Amino acid sequence: MANSAVSTESLGGTKSVAYTGKKLRVAMVGCGGIADAHVKMFAGIPEVEIVAGVDINPEQLKVMKEKYGMTRLYTDWRAMLKEVKPDAVDVCTPNGVHAAAAVDASQAGCHVITEKPMAMTPAECSRMIAAAKKARKVLAIGFQYRYHPVTQMIKRFREEGQFGNIMFVKCQALRRRGIPNWGVFGQKELQGGGPMIDIGVHVIEMAHYAMGRPRPVAATGNTWTYMGNKKSDVVSMWPGWDWKKYTVEDLAIGHIRFENGAVLQIEASFCGHIEKDVWNFSMVGDKGGCNWDPAAIYTDKAGTMVNMTPAWLPQGDFSSLFTTKLRNFVDGCLKGTPLEAPGEDGLAVQKMLDGVYRSAAAGREVKID
């Protein structure tokens, strides 16, 4: 594939010691905003060679060609899979396309990583897992917040038993005014929902991971749409969204019950009259509690209630989180090392998102299988 491959060094990534082993030949499916970030981060992983790009929009393919020198460009992933035969596929399309692309890629014998959320429904997630299992290939989900140094710290405290029995987890992914003004984020049939599935998913995935992945059994939820479907002149960070096509919720509140008796509450908004944006989770256990932002541990020591803060943690910026998640995927493909975010975790998170939406539609608590 040397003639069609994009050299990772030519993408402006960190120069590292020359890698002479077998490269993982990765094809991008969906070449929009997040794919651009992935291609940049892959450039810092010398074991990876980007071999093709697929997008239904030729303009996006042109960007990949001009920016990264990609030459094997397709508008249909099936044709790409047949002709390029990549080792791995990175699915960066809107949510509604994740399952079809991932299943076809697995059936073509490829490892797959798909961006968050895993898909639009738990049934789609189950099909993705079954296809990857049958092909005996890796299926990873692009959840990056579980790699965050604070999430990892909280996980270590939980594993040491410092929180005791975790009873309550509160998750917040709240924007005061942040309706995406690109892509199809306002279209329910292509995305599956609004802030709950788009940003609530981030905080749920890290909190659920930090809790030790308990099994969700029931959900209640409420959703409201009151702003995104109307024209607005208010000055905000992403003005001019497509309000005429807006069919998702503006605000969603959910309540998940787990098999072990714990409860997780999730609040997610694209827009709401709140003081400021919030991105956080907190936990309350019978021996201790914690907060993600700012990072803190709450407990009793020497007959005293204490609040502890880490003296130092590594940076958890966008670039380091994305590089770590892609590195975990690449190592899983090339070395068989364990995935931090396997398909099964994507399915568990999807069941929670789906439970909230089903409950909101039904107006009562719903069971999660």
Ligand SMILES: NC(=O)c1ccc[n+]([C@@H]2O[C@H](COP(=O)([O-])OP(=O)(O)OC[C@H]3O[C@@H](n4cnc5c(N)ncnc54)[C@H](O)[C@@H]3O)[C@@H](O)[C@H]2O)c1
């Ligand atoms: N992990 C994160 O922090 C993060 C951040 C942003 C987006 N995302 C996820 O990434 C995905 C894409 O988001 P984005 O912001 O890049 O959106 P985007 O609209 O910028 O890009 C999506 C691209 O997919 C293409 N596409 C649509 N249907 C296709 C098909 N059938 N075949 C091939 N290409 C197709 C579109 O033309 C577009 O170029 C979403 O699932 C989103 O939730 C994740």
